[in-house]
Amino acid sequence: MNFDKDKTKITGLAYNYQFTGYKQITIELERINNVRCIEGTKNFVQSGLKTYMKVPKVNNYFTDEINEKHILDYYADCIENSEDLAFVSTYLIEEFDLDKLLLSETMKLQKEEVDGILKMLNVNQDKVNEKYKLAFNVLSISNFDKEIIPLVYLSIYLDVFKQEISIDIKETVFHQKNISKLLKTPDIDPEIYRDNLEQLREDILSIQSNAPIFEENPLIFKLKVDLSLSPRKDFEKIKNIIYSNQELTPVLKAFFGQYQKPALSNNKNIYFIDNKVNADQIMAIHSVINNDLTYVQGPPGTGKSATIVNMVISSILNNETILITSYTNSAVDNIFEKMKRLKYKDFLIPFPMIRLGSFDYAKKGLDYIKRAYKYYISIKNSINIQELNKEYERKIGEEVRKILKINNIIQVNKKRNDVEIKINYYDKLMQVFSTHKKFKKNIPKLQKYQSAQKGQLTKLGKKNIDNILDELSIDYEVILLGIFIKSVKSFMLLDEIKYSYLNEIIFSKNLDEARKKLLNEYYLEENLNQLQKIFPVFLTTNISTRVFPFNGPTFDLLIMDEAGQCENAHSIVAMSKAKRAAFIGDPNQLLPVVTLSETTNNNLTYQYSIPDVYNYKKTSILQTLNQIDFMNDLILLRKHYRCRKSIVNFANKKYYNETLEIENDKVSSDDCKFINVKSEFYNKKKNTSLLEAVAIIEELKKIPSNQSIGIISPFRNQTLLIQNKINELSINKNVKVGTVHKFQGQEKDVILLSLAIGKDSYKGSYDWIKDNKQLINVATTRAKEQLIVVGDKLSIDNLSNGEEADIKDLIIYTSKFTASTFNEKSVGKKYGNLSSKYLYTNFEDLFFDTLQRLININKKGFRINGQTDVKQVLKIHADHPLFEYATKASFDFLVLDNKNNVKLAIELCGVEHKYDQKVINRDKMKNQIAKENGIEIIY
Incomplete structure (x- = not known):
C-alpha cells in the first residue's frame, strides 16, 4: 500500500x-x-x-462513497415525482403536428401560444424563467369530475425566449400507477404497451364497467403532486442529526453502511407459544430480541408469520414497545388477525395492540379495541388477576431455566459458525497464497492458525436445537398465561381516571372524530408514551408511520414484514422510529410496486450520484440492507411445511439453491400437471385464452368439492374471462380467481396457473413473464397438494426464439409428472363452436379503427366502445323474462355520445347467425331488449 x-x-x-x-x-x-x-x-x-x-x-x-444527505433528497424527489395523480391545468395547441415535432425534436410557437402556456402555469410576466419542463399528452382519460388523468405523456421543454418547445422521445412516460389502477393489476409493466397504445385502450375498456372517455388532444399540461405523502419532513430531521454530528440510531447507521456491532451482545430471554418452532425460527427470534438488526429470509411455507408472532410475544414479555409495519395493508392485517386469535386455555387473549392507518383501517383498529375491552369486562369477575400473577411467578422460573439452555446452545452454535467461517477463510487464503511466491512462506503459519480453529470447533461440540426442544418439555401454557396477564392488566388501565379521556375517545360513536383526536393528541411525543403503556404494539403501513413524532426513536423494536416488497423511501421513515429492527421477507417473491418513471429515476440517480444499491426503482429495503450491512447475516428459514415435495422442488432448485428442507415428503404423479392447450384460433382480447379458460373449467369438475382452489394468471384479462366462465356455468366450488398479488401469503389445496400466452400475444407480454421469478415463485408455491399449469407450449416456444426461460422450465418440470393435450375437439359442442366466435377478430379490429376515424372526422363528441355487456348499458329489471339472458349477452360495438348515452349498437355476424337456430334465437332476444330501450341494432 x-x-x-x-x-x-x-x-x-x-x-x-x-x-x-x-x-x-x-x-x-x-x-x-x-x-x-x-x-x-x-x-x-x-x-x-x-x-x-x-x-x-x-x-x-x-463501493462508491455514500452521501446520506443526497440519498435522502433523492428518495424525497422520487416520492414527489411518483405521486402525480392528474393534470392540474392544460393548454390546447390548435393545429398541432406531433409527427413533425417528433421528427425535428423542436417546434416554434406563436407568442400568444407561449403566453397561453405561461398563463396556464400561473406565472407572472415579471418572474418568467427561461425554461420550463412540462408534459405533452399522448393518451389520457377524463373522469366524471372532468379531471384529466394521464396514462402516457411526453416530457417537453418550453424555451420562453426562443418561443419554442423541444422534446426528448426517450422521455415517454407510461404512468404505471394510473394504468395499474385502471387495469386492476398492481404489478403490470406498462412498457408492454409502448408499441401498441391501441391495445392499452382496448384492455382498459374491457375491464372498466363504466367506459372511460379517452383524451388524445394535443394538450400541454403541468402535473399535480400530492406532497402529503412525501417523507421530506422526516428526512430533514434525519439530515439535521447528521449535520449536527449527533449519532444516528443503529437502524439508520445500518442503512447508510455505518453500523458496527457492539463489543458486548445482549442475552435476553426468548419465548414461544407452542412446540412447532424449529431451529431456524428460534435463531431468528433470539436475534430479534438480542441484536440491533436482524434480517430473515422466509421462503414460501416456512412459517414466517408464526415466527413474527413469537417475536412479538418475546418482545412483550421483555417489556418492550413494538411497531409492526409493511408496504401493504393486507400484510399488516395478516399479523393483526393472528394476534387476535391467541388463547390461554378457554380464554381469548385481549391482546394490547392498536391498528392505525387510513379511516377504514383505523376504524378496524378501534373496533377491535372496543371488542377486546368488552371481553375484558365480561371476564374480569371470573378471574383473579392477583392469583393468576402468583401462579405465573411460581411457574415461569422453571420455564426460564429451560429457555436459558436454548439460549446457551444458540450462543455455542454462533461461536461454531464464526469458527467455521474462519476455517473456510484460511482455506481460501492458502489457496491464493500457494500461487504467489511472495506469500507461500506464510502458508505454514496459516495452517497452524487453522489447526487451532479446528481444535476450538471440536471443543465447542454441536447440539441440535430441535432435539433439545423435545427433551426440555417447555410448558407453553405458562408463557400464554404471562401474555394473558399482561394483556388484561393493559385493559385495566383504561378504567383508571388518568386514562378517562382516552377511554372517551376510543368509545366515541363518531369514529372519524375519534381517529382525528388520536392523531392530533395522542401521537404527540408527550402523549404517545401514555398510549404505549396500554397498547405496547402498534400496527400500520410504512407510509403511515409519518404520524409519529421524530425526536429520537419512539419504539424499542420495529418488525417490518414482507420487507422484500417494501420500497426504501417510506421504509426509512419507519426505521427512524425504532431503536432496533427486524426485516422479514423474501427477495424471490413479489418486489415493490414503484410508479416512478424510468426516465425520471435515471435523471435523479445521475443528479444525486446514487449508487445502484440505493436505486429506488430497482431495490427493496431488504435487498439494500443485505448488500450494505456486512455486520449482520441473513437468517434463512429452511424448513418448508406447505407444499408436497414434488410441487415445491421446482422453486427450491430454481430460486433457493436447494436449501429448503421439505417436511411434506408425499410424492404422486398427480402432484404436478401440464395441460398443453392447442388452439387454432386467435383470441379477441390480448392476454386471454378462451380455450385455457375452458380447460380450467373441465379440470374444476374433477377436483373434490372439499378442496380449496386458486386460479392464478399473470394477466387481469384472463382472470376476468375465467371468473365469467365460472359464473356463467354456476360452478359452486371453493374457488378464488386472481392475479398473483391476490394470493401473496395465502395457500390453497389446488392451484391452476393459466399462462394466457397464445399465438396472438405480444413479445412484450411474453418477455414480462418468461423469467419473472417473483411471479412464478409465488404462483407455484401456493399449492399444497396439486399444481396444474395450463398453457400453449407451441406459442411460448415460438415467442422464446429458442432461448431458455423459467416459464419454459416450469412447463418441462410439470410435464414430467402428468401431461395432457387440450383443444377444441376435447369438449366437442359442449361450449358451442369455440373457434367461430373468433374468426372475425382481424376484421373487427379493422372495422373498429375505420369507424373510429369516421367519427373523429365527422362527429365530434361521439365515441366507440368495443365489446360491452348488455347489462352495463341498458336497463332491464330482474323480473323481466329476458333478464338472465341480458346478464350474459354483449354488443360487439356501441356508439355513445359524450354523456354516455347509447346511440347505436353494431353486431358483426358470422354464418352461424343465419344457420344456427340457437344463435338466431339469441339475436331475437337481444333485438327485443334493445328495442325496449329505444336502441337500434345494425347487423
Whole structure:
C-alpha cells in the first residue's frame, strides 16, 4: 500500500477471498475505521495509518462513497415525482403536428401560444424563467369530475425566449400507477404497451364497467403532486442529526453502511407459544430480541408469520414497545388477525395492540379495541388477576431455566459458525497464497492458525436445537398465561381516571372524530408514551408511520414484514422510529410496486450520484440492507411445511439453491400437471385464452368439492374471462380467481396457473413473464397438494426464439409428472363452436379503427366502445323474462355520445347467425331488449 503525495489516500492491491484475483484500489484515509494485519502475515501497520485507526465512520469497502444527505433528497424527489395523480391545468395547441415535432425534436410557437402556456402555469410576466419542463399528452382519460388523468405523456421543454418547445422521445412516460389502477393489476409493466397504445385502450375498456372517455388532444399540461405523502419532513430531521454530528440510531447507521456491532451482545430471554418452532425460527427470534438488526429470509411455507408472532410475544414479555409495519395493508392485517386469535386455555387473549392507518383501517383498529375491552369486562369477575400473577411467578422460573439452555446452545452454535467461517477463510487464503511466491512462506503459519480453529470447533461440540426442544418439555401454557396477564392488566388501565379521556375517545360513536383526536393528541411525543403503556404494539403501513413524532426513536423494536416488497423511501421513515429492527421477507417473491418513471429515476440517480444499491426503482429495503450491512447475516428459514415435495422442488432448485428442507415428503404423479392447450384460433382480447379458460373449467369438475382452489394468471384479462366462465356455468366450488398479488401469503389445496400466452400475444407480454421469478415463485408455491399449469407450449416456444426461460422450465418440470393435450375437439359442442366466435377478430379490429376515424372526422363528441355487456348499458329489471339472458349477452360495438348515452349498437355476424337456430334465437332476444330501450341494432 502506498500514500499519495497529499497523504489523503492510499493505493495498492486488494484481495477479497469471495472473489478471484486481485484488484487495484484507492481508499480515502478518512473512510478507514480500523487497521490490522491478517493472522499469519507479516505484522506491521504503517505509521501513517495509525492516525486513522479510530475514525468513527465506516463505509463499504470498494463501493462508491455514500452521501446520506443526497440519498435522502433523492428518495424525497422520487416520492414527489411518483405521486402525480392528474393534470392540474392544460393548454390546447390548435393545429398541432406531433409527427413533425417528433421528427425535428423542436417546434416554434406563436407568442400568444407561449403566453397561453405561461398563463396556464400561473406565472407572472415579471418572474418568467427561461425554461420550463412540462408534459405533452399522448393518451389520457377524463373522469366524471372532468379531471384529466394521464396514462402516457411526453416530457417537453418550453424555451420562453426562443418561443419554442423541444422534446426528448426517450422521455415517454407510461404512468404505471394510473394504468395499474385502471387495469386492476398492481404489478403490470406498462412498457408492454409502448408499441401498441391501441391495445392499452382496448384492455382498459374491457375491464372498466363504466367506459372511460379517452383524451388524445394535443394538450400541454403541468402535473399535480400530492406532497402529503412525501417523507421530506422526516428526512430533514434525519439530515439535521447528521449535520449536527449527533449519532444516528443503529437502524439508520445500518442503512447508510455505518453500523458496527457492539463489543458486548445482549442475552435476553426468548419465548414461544407452542412446540412447532424449529431451529431456524428460534435463531431468528433470539436475534430479534438480542441484536440491533436482524434480517430473515422466509421462503414460501416456512412459517414466517408464526415466527413474527413469537417475536412479538418475546418482545412483550421483555417489556418492550413494538411497531409492526409493511408496504401493504393486507400484510399488516395478516399479523393483526393472528394476534387476535391467541388463547390461554378457554380464554381469548385481549391482546394490547392498536391498528392505525387510513379511516377504514383505523376504524378496524378501534373496533377491535372496543371488542377486546368488552371481553375484558365480561371476564374480569371470573378471574383473579392477583392469583393468576402468583401462579405465573411460581411457574415461569422453571420455564426460564429451560429457555436459558436454548439460549446457551444458540450462543455455542454462533461461536461454531464464526469458527467455521474462519476455517473456510484460511482455506481460501492458502489457496491464493500457494500461487504467489511472495506469500507461500506464510502458508505454514496459516495452517497452524487453522489447526487451532479446528481444535476450538471440536471443543465447542454441536447440539441440535430441535432435539433439545423435545427433551426440555417447555410448558407453553405458562408463557400464554404471562401474555394473558399482561394483556388484561393493559385493559385495566383504561378504567383508571388518568386514562378517562382516552377511554372517551376510543368509545366515541363518531369514529372519524375519534381517529382525528388520536392523531392530533395522542401521537404527540408527550402523549404517545401514555398510549404505549396500554397498547405496547402498534400496527400500520410504512407510509403511515409519518404520524409519529421524530425526536429520537419512539419504539424499542420495529418488525417490518414482507420487507422484500417494501420500497426504501417510506421504509426509512419507519426505521427512524425504532431503536432496533427486524426485516422479514423474501427477495424471490413479489418486489415493490414503484410508479416512478424510468426516465425520471435515471435523471435523479445521475443528479444525486446514487449508487445502484440505493436505486429506488430497482431495490427493496431488504435487498439494500443485505448488500450494505456486512455486520449482520441473513437468517434463512429452511424448513418448508406447505407444499408436497414434488410441487415445491421446482422453486427450491430454481430460486433457493436447494436449501429448503421439505417436511411434506408425499410424492404422486398427480402432484404436478401440464395441460398443453392447442388452439387454432386467435383470441379477441390480448392476454386471454378462451380455450385455457375452458380447460380450467373441465379440470374444476374433477377436483373434490372439499378442496380449496386458486386460479392464478399473470394477466387481469384472463382472470376476468375465467371468473365469467365460472359464473356463467354456476360452478359452486371453493374457488378464488386472481392475479398473483391476490394470493401473496395465502395457500390453497389446488392451484391452476393459466399462462394466457397464445399465438396472438405480444413479445412484450411474453418477455414480462418468461423469467419473472417473483411471479412464478409465488404462483407455484401456493399449492399444497396439486399444481396444474395450463398453457400453449407451441406459442411460448415460438415467442422464446429458442432461448431458455423459467416459464419454459416450469412447463418441462410439470410435464414430467402428468401431461395432457387440450383443444377444441376435447369438449366437442359442449361450449358451442369455440373457434367461430373468433374468426372475425382481424376484421373487427379493422372495422373498429375505420369507424373510429369516421367519427373523429365527422362527429365530434361521439365515441366507440368495443365489446360491452348488455347489462352495463341498458336497463332491464330482474323480473323481466329476458333478464338472465341480458346478464350474459354483449354488443360487439356501441356508439355513445359524450354523456354516455347509447346511440347505436353494431353486431358483426358470422354464418352461424343465419344457420344456427340457437344463435338466431339469441339475436331475437337481444333485438327485443334493445328495442325496449329505444336502441337500434345494425347487423
